[in-house]
Amino acid sequence: MAKVLVAEDESDIRMLTSYCLRYGGFEVVEAADGLEAVTLAERERPDVILLDVRMPNMDGLTACKMIKANPQLANIPIAFISALGQDAEIESGREAGAVAYILKPYEPDKLIALMREIIAEHGKR
Helix, strand or coil: CCEEEEECCCHHHHHHHHHHHHHCCCEEEEECCHHHHHHHHHHHCCCEEEEECCCCCCCHHHHHHHHHHCCCCCCCCEEEEECCCCHHHHHHHHHHCCCEEEECCCCHHHHHHHHHHHHHHHCCC
8 A cells, every 4th residue: 555645734634635545545644744744754754745835834845855855765756735826836846856736625536646646657665
């Protein structure tokens, strides 16, 4: 079973996202901010990381850069999830190392399909 780390500061969205992914057959690890996401990525070694862009303590872009700078974590694919769809933000995410960007609100089936696609393309850890 593939493992997805979900980092989202809004607990209801984090819970809904995790539920959707579990329904899709994924194991899910949850983080409430970017700092916790970095710590959990080091400990859990997920197959995919799904980061909210805007979070307290450490935003998703900074967390992505930190994860990508760690040689033991650099090959884990990262996707961003955000309520904003601004081109500059999407480009910043790609520059930080993200492989995908999904907008909230998302359709659960599309989120599950995206996670499967990322794992198929980048491999399971």
